[in-house]
Amino acid sequence: MSGERIxxxxxxxxxxxxxxxxxxxxxxxLHAPWSRRLHRELDAFAEEHRVTTLPVPFALNQPVxxxxxxxxxxxxxxxxxxxxxxxxxxxxxxxLAGRAEIRARISVATALDNxxxxxxxxxxxxxNPHHFDDSAAVRAVAYGVLGRDxxxxxxVTNAGDGLLGALAMAAAVSExxxxxxxxxxxxxxxxxxxRDTAIGHNARVALDAARAAGDPFGAVPALDxxxxxxxxSYGVGAxxxxxxxxxxxxxxxxxxxxxxxxxxxxxxxxxSAPALTGALTGACGGLxxxxxxxxxxxxxxxxCCLPELAGTDLIELTGRFTAETTGESxxxxxxxxx
Amino acid sequence: xxxxxxxxxxxxxxxxxxxxxxxxxxxxxxSQIRRRWGRLTEIxxxxxxxxxxxxxxxxxxxRHGHALTPAxxxxxxxxxxxxxxxxxxxxxxxxxxxxVEALRRGLEPPLTGLVHQHGWSDGxxxxxxxxxxxxxxxxxxxxxxxxxxxxxxQSGEGVxxxxxxxxxxxxxxxxxxxxxxxxxxxxxxxxxxxxARNLARARDVVAASGPSDAAENDAADALVEALHEAVVVxxxxxxxxxxxxxxxxxxxxxxxxxxxxxxxxxxxxLGRDADTIGAIAGAVTGAMRGERGVPARWAERIGPVTGxxxxxxxxxxxxxxxxxxxxxxxxAGGPPSRPDPAGERARGR
Numbered sequence: 001m002s003g004e005r006i007x008x009x010x011x012x013x014x015x016x017x018x019x020x021x022x023x024x025x026x027x028x029x030l031h032a033p034w035s036r037r038l039h040r041e042l043d044a045f046a047e048e049h050r051v052t053t054l055p056v057p058f059a060l061n062q063p064v065x066x067x068x069x070x071x072x073x074x075x076x077x078x079x080x081x082x083x084x085x086x087x088x089x090x091x092x093x094x095x096l097a098g099r100a101e102i103r104a105r106i107s108v109a110t111a112l113d114n115x116x117x118x119x120x121x122x123x124x125x126x127x128n129p130h131h132f133d134d135s136a137a138v139r140a141v142a143y144g145v146l147g148r149d150x151x152x153x154x155x156v157t158n159a160g161d162g163l164l165g166a167l168a169m170a171a172a173v174s175e176x177x178x179x180x181x182x183x184x185x186x187x188x189x190x191x192x193x194x195r196d197t198a199i200g201h202n203a204r205v206a207l208d209a210a211r212a213a214g215d216p217f218g219a220v221p222a223l224d225x226x227x228x229x230x231x232x233s234y235g236v237g238a239x240x241x242x243x244x245x246x247x248x249x250x251x252x253x254x255x256x257x258x259x260x261x262x263x264x265x266x267x268x269x270x271x272s273a274p275a276l277t278g279a280l281t282g283a284c285g286g287l288x289x290x291x292x293x294x295x296x297x298x299x300x301x302x303x304c305c306l307p308e309l310a311g312t313d314l315i316e317l318t319g320r321f322t323a324e325t326t327g328e329s330x331x332x333x334x335x336x337x338x
Numbered sequence: 339x340x341x342x343x344x345x346x347x348x349x350x351x352x353x354x355x356x357x358x359x360x361x362x363x364x365x366x367x368x369s370q371i372r373r374r375w376g377r378l379t380e381i382x383x384x385x386x387x388x389x390x391x392x393x394x395x396x397x398x399x400x401r402h403g404h405a406l407t408p409a410x411x412x413x414x415x416x417x418x419x420x421x422x423x424x425x426x427x428x429x430x431x432x433x434x435x436x437x438v439e440a441l442r443r444g445l446e447p448p449l450t451g452l453v454h455q456h457g458w459s460d461g462x463x464x465x466x467x468x469x470x471x472x473x474x475x476x477x478x479x480x481x482x483x484x485x486x487x488x489x490x491x492q493s494g495e496g497v498x499x500x501x502x503x504x505x506x507x508x509x510x511x512x513x514x515x516x517x518x519x520x521x522x523x524x525x526x527x528x529x530x531x532x533x534a535r536n537l538a539r540a541r542d543v544v545a546a547s548g549p550s551d552a553a554e555n556d557a558a559d560a561l562v563e564a565l566h567e568a569v570v571v572x573x574x575x576x577x578x579x580x581x582x583x584x585x586x587x588x589x590x591x592x593x594x595x596x597x598x599x600x601x602x603x604x605x606x607x608l609g610r611d612a613d614t615i616g617a618i619a620g621a622v623t624g625a626m627r628g629e630r631g632v633p634a635r636w637a638e639r640i641g642p643v644t645g646x647x648x649x650x651x652x653x654x655x656x657x658x659x660x661x662x663x664x665x666x667x668x669x670a671g672g673p674p675s676r677p678d679p680a681g682e683r684a685r686g687r
């Protein structure tokens with residue numbers, strides 16, 4: 001069953017990644033730059049003419065496939081982590097430095113600059129304006145399914161709440177893969193989130209808000225009111241996305257079909273909260289519990305951030321990854337790895 | 339020997355002048371600044387949040403002195419800042435806006451400084467000078483005191499940036515020169531911190547360039563570029579990063595040899611958070627050189643603050659605030675010693 005839940009964690013992350021509105025923006029990176037420039041100009045036109053018909057990513061004279069429902073940045077960075085997990089982490093990232101074509105969060109882009117300047121981890125993740133973001137929390141799913149500590153990986157790009165977010169995601173995914181219990185997974189995450197940190201405080205606030213609301217969709221306005229930072233310009237802070245993922249996992253009892261749509265409704269956090277929520281609930285319920293249509297639409301990576309991953313099948317990759325790193329073939333029990 | 343009151347007046351005058359000088363250069367690149375002004379040396383308009391928040395911080399010190407606590411600061415936000423925000427909170431940085439949101443949610447320090455994403459903003463560093471004025475020659479106490487304020491609105495490197503600036507100003511108030519002020523800043527932050535690493539990098543870059551370079555155009559341009567390479571974050575659009583702004587400001591103090599005009603004009607030529615860089619460089623060098631160290635043509639442009647960022651401080655003049663923080667002999671019951679600006683201008687003509 002655990003192999004099934006490992007595949008559920010990876011597929012769930014990709015499904016959540018695909019469900020959030022920013023996925024279409026990331027996937028539009030596969031189109032010609034002028035199409036994105038036109039998008040920006042249409043945005044300015046809408047503003048100037050006060051028309052509420054807002055432009056969306058479009059494919060003029062270009063293939064439409066990249067703009068279909070599908071995975072984007074988070075699924076690719078998780079796949080990259082699985083593929084490079086045997087490499088010392090600073091070396092794995094250093095191999096990306098100087099590659100002008102890749103796209104990554106601010107924390108990762110800054111860490112690559114730091115590594116180039118000789119600033120090694122943990123300073124590479126600490127001397128970083130987005131040390132608090134959830135790039136490491138996304139990658140931590142790869143560590144969580146193996147029951148491994150994500151610290152070495154997380155410290156390359158993150159610190160503080162960003163590091164704690166990775167620890168919490170790894171702990172929750174690890175427990176979900178082992179037991180399938182949403183409640184136990186959330187408890188495992190809380191155990192590594194001190195109350196006197198923003199992420200630890202917010203996790204408990206989010207869980208209370210979701211519990212009071214009773215169900216994931218019902219919790220959306222309460223989570224927005226109690227938790228979200230509407231002052232800052234970027235919505236990928238681990239202190240927001242990880243608590244939302246934990247709260248919706250708990251409120252749904254680990255049901256991806258209820259939790260991920262609710263996460264996608266928090267538009268500020270829609271870039272990564274649905275992905276993290278999908279990883280947790282996917283791990284709880286296993287691959288079979290994810291709607292097949294969503295799995296089919298989300299399993300093939302687009303290469304919008306890491307071009308070499310275009311066309312990679314994430315589920316197949318998960319099987320190879322699990323077999324290589326645990327010495328067990330896919331689909332059989334890997335109980336005990338956590 | 340410059341009297342403490344004179345240094346205090348120079349410090350806040352320098353802060354206000356640097357803020358006003360740098361305001362139009364904020365978020366511009368050094369080459370954009372060069373194209374537009376050559377060297378930006380003349381104040382065009384008023385100051386910004388740097389000056390108004392410094393005036394507010396000074397009012398906390400006047401009321402609570404060395405007994406200031408985060409609870410006092412949080413109470414002041416609730417009683418004096420939040421009630422006057424009737425619509426948008428104009429002229430505030432992310433850290434202050436985030437703090438106000440946190441206070442409105444009922445949180446208390448230190449969570450108020452932790453729950454928003456901009457804990458490392460230079461919002462504390464920009465208003466740290468009064469703490470240094472209040473503790474002349476005692477950088478450690480200045481750093482301890484500014485942290486009481488900083489815990490409410492910042493975390494991590496944002497607090498450290500405030501500690502570094504307060505310590506540098508305290509050292510300058512005690513007669514320190516540029517190198518000693520930078521040593522005081524470094525003594526107030528852990529060696530294993532972004533702030534310490536950036537201060538050391540910036541100091542090394544200035545040391546490698548030679549002291550006169552800031553005044554010579556080509557050499558100054560090369561120094562600007564080298565400082566950007568050493569401490570500026572490339573892949574982030576917001577410029578209010580305390581470890582960056584503090585390092586650039588203290589580099590400007592070193593490059594300008596502690597002279598107010600040379601340091602401040604070089605500081606704002608760096609762009610990024612130019613008003614805050616100018617304000618910090620102006621505060622440190624103003625404390626070193628005293629009121630007369632600030633160019634008279636700049637001092638003339640500094641009037642009472644308008645309250646456009648913090649309505650509660652509207653009408654206060656930085657020189658009166660300086661006299662409250664560090665009274666001169668004549669303040670022992672006598673009237674404040676601020677010259678009448680109109681009279682000054684008339685005499686100048």
